[in-house]
Amino acid sequence: MKILVCISHVPDTTSKINFTENDTVFDTNGVQFVINPYDEFCLTRAMWFKEKQGATVTVVNVGNASTEPTLRKALAIGADDAIRVNMEATDGLSVAKQLAEVVKSGGYDLVLAGRESIDYNGGMVPGMLAALLDFNFVNGCVGMEVDGTSVSLSREIDGGNESLATALPLVVAGQKGIVEEKDLRIPNMRGIMMARKKPLNVVEPVDAESATMVQSFEKPAPKGSVKLIDAENIDELINLLHNEAKVI
Amino acid sequence: MSVLVFADSAEGKFKKSAFEVVSFGKKVAEQLGSHLVVLTINANKNEELYVYGAEKVVAVSNDSLKTFNAKAYASAINQVAAAQSASVVILDSSIDGLFIAPMVAVALNAGYASNVVALPSATNPFTVKRKAFSSKAFSNTVISSDKKVIGVAKNAYGIHENPVSGTTETFDVSISDADLKIKSVKIEKITGQVTIADADIVVSAGRGLKGPENWGMIEELADVLGAATACSKPVSDLGWRPHGEHVGQTGKPVASNLYIAIGISGAIQHLAGINASKVKVVINTDPEAPFFKAADYGIVGDAFEVVPKLIEKLKAFKQA
Numbered sequence: 001m002k003i004l005v006c007i008s009h010v011p012d013t014t015s016k017i018n019f020t021e022n023d024t025v026f027d028t029n030g031v032q033f034v035i036n037p038y039d040e041f042c043l044t045r046a047m048w049f050k051e052k053q054g055a056t057v058t059v060v061n062v063g064n065a066s067t068e069p070t071l072r073k074a075l076a077i078g079a080d081d082a083i084r085v086n087m088e089a090t091d092g093l094s095v096a097k098q099l100a101e102v103v104k105s106g107g108y109d110l111v112l113a114g115r116e117s118i119d120y121n122g123g124m125v126p127g128m129l130a131a132l133l134d135f136n137f138v139n140g141c142v143g144m145e146v147d148g149t150s151v152s153l154s155r156e157i158d159g160g161n162e163s164l165a166t167a168l169p170l171v172v173a174g175q176k177g178i179v180e181e182k183d184l185r186i187p188n189m190r191g192i193m194m195a196r197k198k199p200l201n202v203v204e205p206v207d208a209e210s211a212t213m214v215q216s217f218e219k220p221a222p223k224g225s226v227k228l229i230d231a232e233n234i235d236e237l238i239n240l241l242h243n244e245a246k247v248i
Numbered sequence: 249m250s251v252l253v254f255a256d257s258a259e260g261k262f263k264k265s266a267f268e269v270v271s272f273g274k275k276v277a278e279q280l281g282s283h284l285v286v287l288t289i290n291a292n293k294n295e296e297l298y299v300y301g302a303e304k305v306v307a308v309s310n311d312s313l314k315t316f317n318a319k320a321y322a323s324a325i326n327q328v329a330a331a332q333s334a335s336v337v338i339l340d341s342s343i344d345g346l347f348i349a350p351m352v353a354v355a356l357n358a359g360y361a362s363n364v365v366a367l368p369s370a371t372n373p374f375t376v377k378r379k380a381f382s383s384k385a386f387s388n389t390v391i392s393s394d395k396k397v398i399g400v401a402k403n404a405y406g407i408h409e410n411p412v413s414g415t416t417e418t419f420d421v422s423i424s425d426a427d428l429k430i431k432s433v434k435i436e437k438i439t440g441q442v443t444i445a446d447a448d449i450v451v452s453a454g455r456g457l458k459g460p461e462n463w464g465m466i467e468e469l470a471d472v473l474g475a476a477t478a479c480s481k482p483v484s485d486l487g488w489r490p491h492g493e494h495v496g497q498t499g500k501p502v503a504s505n506l507y508i509a510i511g512i513s514g515a516i517q518h519l520a521g522i523n524a525s526k527v528k529v530v531i532n533t534d535p536e537a538p539f540f541k542a543a544d545y546g547i548v549g550d551a552f553e554v555v556p557k558l559i560e561k562l563k564a565f566k567q568a
């Protein structure tokens with residue numbers, strides 16, 4: 001099994017979100033970038049397939065050179081090699097078109113990606129990739145097993161789970177559950193040393209027009225201050241929720 | 249040219265989001281000087297949509313679409329989009345909506361914007377406001393492709409009545425075996441409970457509750473309010489509550505009318521996921537807990553004293 005794990009390079013979840021240049025550019029000042037948390041769950045699942053089922057694991061990012069430390073981290077966690085498609089990633093459809101080329105030329109049969117990137121929250125690249133490749137696709141995956149070319153999976157639905165059966169080739173967009181929090185791996189010294197020697201191939205993008213573009217960013221309107229209610233005066237809370245906020 | 253809205257239903261009954269996307273689609277069609285077409289799949293009461301402005305409903309009934317199948321649903325939407333020369337396709341941003349939309353976008357070679365929170369601010373260039381950075385910000389996004397796919401965020405635009413005298417016509421779609429290569433084997437649902445996605449009110453608790461044995465009062469409070477229950481990430485990581493209840497930046501987003509946080513500190517990752525909720529109440533022993541900065545109403549107090557009292561008072565209030 002040849003597995004490709006799609007890695008998006010995103011601001012750490014603790015980051016303060018600010019913008020510069022008239023609110024048109026995300027301010028990376030002081031921001032630490034990490035592997036998108038959903039992608040990290042998928043990468044860990046891929047490592048299990050590698051260790052238990054002899055799969056090979058390649059990681060890929062569509063981005064400029066600044067994303068390479070994130071790809072090196074994925075190599076330190078245990079991926080065999082990495083690919084960077086040398087292009088500023090600005091739009092889901094064009095990113096998916098680049099990834100489709102990588103999948104076709106590398107002959108991957110299982111593609112793992114995250115449910116969404118926590119920066120732009122598109123939730124679109126994996127589904128688009130599957131459609132472009134005519135691969136099977138499961139979104140919001142919280143568990144999977146592969147046996148030969150048969151795959152059983154479960155995905156989250158409103159208020160529960162759905163078990164699914166399908167076959168390779170397949171694109172899976174995963175989240176916590178595909179492995180658990182405790183299964184995530186922190187790269188050790190040996191992993192980090194080895195990662196330096198593993199191949200990180202830079203490929204040039206194919207022609208693909210962007211279909212969307214961010215014109216500007218906005219921050220939510222600042223909140224008014226909290227109304228404190230005395231713990232002995234629960235009636236007042238009920239009154240406010242009913243008459244002022246009108247939510248009960 | 250038309251604006252095509254997919255109004256989702258389950259077991260024949262429209263989901264609440266269906267009324268919101270139809271309300272939204274009606275306005276988009278007006279903005280574009282186009283007309284609205286609403287697609288329904290195996291729905292029972294199509295006329296319910298006329299209230300929200302659906303002048304033309306295209307009703308598909310097909311046994312292959314009895315249970316949700318994302319690729320087959322996408323295929324049905326694509327066939328109707330082609331027949332109706334749709335230039336804009338609008339869906340919700342629910343778990344299922346997010347599953348279908350990217351496949352529709354590829355079939356139409358369209359740009360897709362998910363989690364859209366307001367009507368387009370301009371139609372040329374076509375500009376929509378969407379959530380970004382896990383609700384820590386919004387982005388004004390231009391869709392430049394000829395065709396466009398939009399996923400409307402839950403509870404952001406709202407449901408607006410706009411009664412029209414509508415008509416419903418039926419339409420046959422053909423679903424091939426290739427569309428059905430993902431087989432549903434089993435669906436497990438916690439029945440009799442309100443889901444976080446559907447809920448108008450969510451009652452959520454964190455590590456301040458000390459242990460899973462103390463969730464009885466949280467469930468009771470949710471029950472009195474007709475609310476869904478949720479929790480912070482450590483609570484689900486510790487196995488006190490199921491994963492499906494974990495809300496926040498890396499969990500489920502919550503866009504309810506009321507969010508009650510009990511014994512939750514209000515870490516930035518937690519707040520990111522619940523920002524879209526309209527009214528927030530916090531109950532916490534620590535007046536310095538960051539949640540107080542994000543909340544509308546707060547009680548500094550011990551959950552083990554406040555929650556039972558709140559349940560009792562709410563019961564009385566509901567009876568009055």
Ligand SMILES: Cc1cc2nc3c(=O)[nH]c(=O)nc-3n(C[C@H](O)[C@H](O)[C@H](O)COP(=O)(O)OP(=O)(O)OC[C@H]3O[C@@H](n4cnc5c(N)ncnc54)[C@H](O)[C@@H]3O)c2cc1C
Binds near residue numbers: 455499511516517
């Ligand atoms: C990559 C990453 C992603 C994350 N994603 C998420 C996410 O999606 N969702 C999420 O929730 N977290 C997330 N977190 C974790 C987050 O940083 C916090 O650790 C977490 O939200 C804290 O949970 P808590 O408030 O339940 O617990 P604590 O921080 O331990 O807070 C407990 C609170 O309970 C109060 N308390 C104690 N006793 C009582 C009592 N008797 N009555 C009332 N109040 C009491 C305390 O004053 C305290 O404020 C993420 C972290 C990382 C690193």
Ligand SMILES: Nc1ncnc2c1ncn2[C@@H]1O[C@H](COP(=O)(O)O)[C@@H](O)[C@H]1O
Binds near residue numbers: 039092117118120122
């Ligand atoms: N620039 C990118 N390079 C590689 N993978 C990506 C990129 N953008 C998105 N992905 C993958 O697609 C998933 C969903 O991203 P998105 O559609 O942007 O929310 C991410 O979790 C990644 O696995």
